[in-house]
Amino acid sequence: MKRLTLSLLLLCIPLLGIAESQEVVEVEISGMFCESCAHTIEENLSKLHGVAEVDVSFKEKKGHLIMDHDQRANFEDIRKNIRDKGYTPGEIKVTAQE
Numbered sequence: 001m002k003r004l005t006l007s008l009l010l011l012c013i014p015l016l017g018i019a020e021s022q023e024v025v026e027v028e029i030s031g032m033f034c035e036s037c038a039h040t041i042e043e044n045l046s047k048l049h050g051v052a053e054v055d056v057s058f059k060e061k062k063g064h065l066i067m068d069h070d071q072r073a074n075f076e077d078i079r080k081n082i083r084d085k086g087y088t089p090g091e092i093k094v095t096a097q098e
């Protein structure tokens, strides 16, 4: 029983590590005129290397990217990815190291 508890603890340590080191990036996006624009950008951003999750809000005119464990966002790649779909990226900032 004691051994099982220890194994569980050891399993949890790397999981906590992942949770702490995930970077969240916020990017302003202009040029969207409907929900489907947001969806298009979202899909394209999700193809970027190291991106775990993407959420683009048409209302907020912003996108949020959660990076994979130990991956840092490349702002230039994000800008290029958005421009490739015909939209205009604005300010990009890291909002959290989750």
Ligand SMILES: [Cu+2]
Pocket (backbone or CB within 6 Å): 032, 033, 034, 035, 036, 037, 038
């Ligand atoms: Cu649209």
